[in-house]
Amino acid sequence: MVRILTKYWDEKDSHRIDVELRYGGYESAKKALSLEPYEVIEEVKRAKLRGRGGAGFPTGQKWSFIKNDNKPHYLVVNADEGEPGTFKDRYIMERSPHMLIEGMIIASYAIRAEMAFVYIRGEFQKAYERMKLALEEAMDRGLIGDSVLGSKYKLKIVIIRGAGAYICGEETALIESIEGKPGRPRLRPPFPAVSGLYSNPTIVNNVETIALVPSIFEFGAEKFLSFGTPTDGGTKLFCVSGHVKRPGLYELPMGTNLKEIIFEHAGGIISDGRLKAVLPGGSSTPIISAEECDVNMDFDCMKGVGSMLGSGAIIVMDDRTCMVKALKSLLEFYAEESCGQCTPCREGCPWIYKITKRIENGTAEFKDIDLLLDVAENIMGNTICPLGDAAALPTISIVNKFRDEFEEHIRRKGCYFDNLPLAPVLEGRSMV
Ligand SMILES: Cc1cc2nc3c(=O)[nH]c(=O)nc-3n(C[C@H](O)[C@H](O)[C@H](O)COP(=O)(O)O)c2cc1C
Ligand code: SF4
Numbered sequence: 001m002v003r004i005l006t007k008y009w010d011e012k013d014s015h016r017i018d019v020e021l022r023y024g025g026y027e028s029a030k031k032a033l034s035l036e037p038y039e040v041i042e043e044v045k046r047a048k049l050r051g052r053g054g055a056g057f058p059t060g061q062k063w064s065f066i067k068n069d070n071k072p073h074y075l076v077v078n079a080d081e082g083e084p085g086t087f088k089d090r091y092i093m094e095r096s097p098h099m100l101i102e103g104m105i106i107a108s109y110a111i112r113a114e115m116a117f118v119y120i121r122g123e124f125q126k127a128y129e130r131m132k133l134a135l136e137e138a139m140d141r142g143l144i145g146d147s148v149l150g151s152k153y154k155l156k157i158v159i160i161r162g163a164g165a166y167i168c169g170e171e172t173a174l175i176e177s178i179e180g181k182p183g184r185p186r187l188r189p190p191f192p193a194v195s196g197l198y199s200n201p202t203i204v205n206n207v208e209t210i211a212l213v214p215s216i217f218e219f220g221a222e223k224f225l226s227f228g229t230p231t232d233g234g235t236k237l238f239c240v241s242g243h244v245k246r247p248g249l250y251e252l253p254m255g256t257n258l259k260e261i262i263f264e265h266a267g268g269i270i271s272d273g274r275l276k277a278v279l280p281g282g283s284s285t286p287i288i289s290a291e292e293c294d295v296n297m298d299f300d301c302m303k304g305v306g307s308m309l310g311s312g313a314i315i316v317m318d319d320r321t322c323m324v325k326a327l328k329s330l331l332e333f334y335a336e337e338s339c340g341q342c343t344p345c346r347e348g349c350p351w352i353y354k355i356t357k358r359i360e361n362g363t364a365e366f367k368d369i370d371l372l373l374d375v376a377e378n379i380m381g382n383t384i385c386p387l388g389d390a391a392a393l394p395t396i397s398i399v400n401k402f403r404d405e406f407e408e409h410i411r412r413k414g415c416y417f418d419n420l421p422l423a424p425v426l427e428g429r430s431m432v
Pocket of ligand 2: 338343383384
């Protein structure tokens, strides 16, 4: 099985420049710098690399939105990694920071940026220290700076540290935060590629996206594409958490079957329980039931089951999981993290949290279930940024797929999962 991002993570000091160079580090950047910027973009397009930050936008296409004008251009690497269940970008920065720096050189050159930023989540102390050390090593060896790899191209890379707000992972809030303002998303258009950081053309990409770029030039676009599916090139880092025997980070071909990930790679369900449901791409993605898990983990196939690949954070729930409690826990997070700019999100997120809490503690009425759905549906699509949708989507899917559990909580006036050694298998629902 091909390993791109994790290929030398078992090596001692894998974050140091000597290990990186031993594994052919910065050779891809040399190749890319010998091409014209538009040729670099074409190669990335041919590789069908899609953004690993959540939306799966084609990376080469995004870069091609940058016009060849005289304005300063910026590359911003989104290392905020706040999506619950996601723990991949942190490991890239801790274990192979030079892969990210090499990707930044190639991406910055392609969009004609001479300044690039890495916006690192505030809590990531080790990742910050390793990125800082890697940048110093790269500067000392002339890999970045006034003459990148001995060429006429110059590039400065700056690290910015976040301050713990989930919303600062949203690309326009992140840009505001770099500018020193509170992290509040901007209305689009204009999109960052037209007017982003300091009103200049800016590309924001996820850490994993950029760290994959050197391998496109190492293997060639066709080979890179063959590591994934015909529409999504490359490998994917899957973050598996929850009720599995071997939770962890797995680098697998894009499009690997979800059941294979859960039952083979992650060892199956703990204590020989049964699989009940999965949040396949982080807490913001619609839930899928056990019966729907025979699906390939790529952007298009996940759409086919009404969910999303998101950040590749697979949160596995066994049959002892109370879905009302699980939803309550998710919604508490979104209610807390709303930036408060738009009414449907500011008011709606705490509202759906409170309704779910009432259902869970046994003080709700049957009509509250429809009220919960109604409020969630009215948040959807009515906000400046997708944080509102991120709260509404799992809510709607969890209520629709597990409505019987919500009704049972109201009937029994509280959570009945706590009192049972094993969660009840409600009539009519099969489990894998
Ligand atoms: C509330 C919210 C939080 C987000 N958090 C992150 C994040 O932590 N990291 C990330 O890469 N993208 C995050 N995104 C997506 C970014 O806005 C953006 O789409 C992404 O960084 C683009 O990179 P890509 O094209 O490489 O996927 C978030 C989006 C929203 C709405
Ligand atoms: S949807 Fe929520 S987080 Fe996004 S801008 Fe509106 S209030 Fe802020």
